[in-house]
Amino acid sequence: MAITPQNNEAFLREVDEELRRDQAMQFWTRYGRWMIGAVVLALAVFGGVLFWQNRQQQLAGEQGEKIATIFEKLGTGDEKGATAPLAEIAGSGIGAYRSIARFTQADVLLQKNDLKGAAAKFAEVANDSSAAKPFRDLALVRQTYAEFDSLKPQTVIDRLKPLAVKGEPWFGSAGELVAIAYLQLRRNREAGALFGEIAKDQKVPESLRQRAVQMAGVLGVDAIDQGEEKKPQ
Known part of the structure; x- marks a missing residue:
């Protein structure tokens, strides 16, 4: 009996599905255990990370x-x-x-x-x-403060100059040490300019700013911020 195109198409689909099932069974037989192992390992790692994070918070x-x-x-x-x-x-x-x-x-x-x-x-x-x-x-x-007396002035400058820049969190403290090192090298102009910047920086602690104002004045630098001038009474 001849197979109609419709029956032929259905037959091919059945063959294709059977072939896919057979391939899937072969794949599972060959790799199934490894897949299960990988899933278990992934879950174990995930659980370990959660445990570690929780333990870190406790600690x-x-x-x-x-x-x-x-x-x-x-x-x-x-x-x-x-x-x-x-x-x-x-x-x-x-x-x-x-x-x-x-x-x-x-x-x-x-x-x-x-x-x-x-x-x-x-x-x-x-x-x-x-x-x-x-x-x-x-x-x-x-560290530099503790070692200051045993360090060469240029070493202090090289070490702290990147931090002695306005906008850096420790500008005042680093800048003061760098400015003193400049004085030791008789680079008074650079020392005065740096003391002046420290004196005008509102983010620097008040006690440090006052020292900077005094040092800048001694070195001939106007360290009074115009914004801080007293208002007329």
Whole structure:
């Protein structure tokens, strides 16, 4: 019996579907276990990431509480009680808490006039690529402050000049050290100009600005911002 075009088309579809099922079965037989393994692995990784994030948040909360307790101990003069937990967070802390702990260690050493030890602690933060840039920059300024008397003036300038620019977060502190280094090299014009910029920057702490005004005046630079002139009474 002859097969009509319609029957022929239906027959071809059945053959094609059967071939697809056969190919699918062969594919599943060959790769099915690997696919299941990949899915299980992906779920395990995803679960691990969620667990890690949750644990990091818990640790951050715990370390935040420890830092607060450490500051309380230091505030009451209990340096001995703060030393061990501070060292723990400084060595294995999370993100900003590790930097804060190292800063605190360095400040304690500064209070003891241990400039070398303090500079080393500040350097740890400055060289920590995982720390936020503002932390690293401030640590570099503080390190330079601790080492200032043992550094060549040009070293201070080369190290801090990128931070001694108006608009940078630590412009005032870095700029003051750079300006003093200019004075040591008898580059009074550059020192005066930098002191003048610091004096006119409203974002710089008031005490630092006042020092800059005085230094700029000594060097013959008008450091009074026109916007700060007293209003007529």
